[in-house]
Ligand SMILES: CC(=O)SCCNC(=O)CCNC(=O)[C@H](O)C(C)(C)COP(=O)(O)OP(=O)(O)OC[C@H]1O[C@@H](n2cnc3c(N)ncnc32)[C@H](O)[C@@H]1OP(=O)(O)O
């Protein structure tokens with residue numbers, strides 16, 4: 001038995017939700033480029049859960065259900081007030097999502113009907129708790145969700161307490177579409193491993209949030225913004241990046257386990273970053289990002305992944321950098337829950353083997369005789 005480090009190239013599940021074939025990403029067989037240009041996030045969530053695009057009445061039904069479920073129990077909001085104000089936002093999200101299960105009477109109902117409903121609930125509630133967390137730590141009151149609006153609108157509205165601009169809603173909606181699913185990435189795999197023990201959907205999503213938090217995965221979008229803030233100016237890009245490259249340090253937002261020739265989502269986020277810069281009348285972050293890309297791709301051949309240009313986009317939308325990864329979770333919960341539903345359809349415990357590389361033939365030594 002020989003281990004493959006990081007399970008690279010190992011096919012660990014059969015799935016009909018999303019595919020990456022020859023560098024092309026599809027959700028349920030539809031190219032991500034088409035979805036990014038034409039679909040709303042709610043259409044995409046429906047597509048991931050049900051395997052087909054919704055009709056108008058199915059879409060209206062989903063939006064109504066999201067509105068119905070978006071409010072979270074007052075006990076959950078009260079518990080958010082008790083978190084330290086400097087809590088890590090992903091740790092807070094992981095904790096609050098775990099607590100949502102305590103107030104859901106059907107949390108342990110394993111029927112498909114209940115699980116589909118819980119997928120919609122989680123999708124509806126994540127934006128509410130992220131926005132409430134962000135406001136409470138600033139000493140502001142949470143804003144109740146609106147009914148009959150999309151996830152992107154509602155999140156921006158609950159975050160700021162103001163009607164969001166149409167252009168901001170459209171940008172956020174596209175970002176949500178682009179992050180919704182991605183085959184067997186680490187957080188989705190974590191969710192599938194958890195529920196394959198026949199644990200519940202909340203446990204699967206909590207596992208996934210924990211995996212997404214790390215900077216090699218979803219946490220990279222925040223790390224990119226930390227880097228852009230550290231660089232500080234267009235003039236400082238070259239010396240800063242050159243120094244990192246010379247010292248063989250990682251440049252966050254570059255590289256990918258599966259895409260070696262570029263992440264198809266990055267171009268959409270790059271375009272969004274350029275457009276937001278033009279609209280804001282300040283393209284510095286976009287120009288800095290392009291300069292970083294030129295240097296890193298030019299010297300290392302590494303291409304930007306989905307996390308790279310999302311950092312400048314979210315900043316230009318006025319979002320604090322430690323909410324970037326929670327926003328990723330707001331989108332990816334659609335994919336996680338679709339994978340949980342798929343796992344339950346034909347479940348088998350996920351339990352690989354380890355290659356043992358430790359000592360053999362050892363014996364127990366009584367404590368008094370240990371040196
Ligand atoms: C939504 C997402 O999860 S997308 C990924 C988000 N993560 C990041 O942006 C973090 C930065 N990127 C990385 O750390 C990696 O590229 C990962 C984690 C995404 C993929 O990791 P792996 O498939 O294990 O690639 P691995 O780390 O083996 O890299 C292969 C080579 O490229 C180098 N490399 C990979 N990414 C980078 C990077 N961002 N900067 C500099 N060098 C890099 C590695 O150092 C390694 O070089 P070597 O062969 O000389 O040792």
Ligand SMILES: O=C([O-])CC(=O)C(=O)O
Pocket residue numbers: 179181182184185186217257258305306
């Ligand atoms: O697939 C991966 O390994 C990481 C990624 O891009 C994602 O989760 O969107």
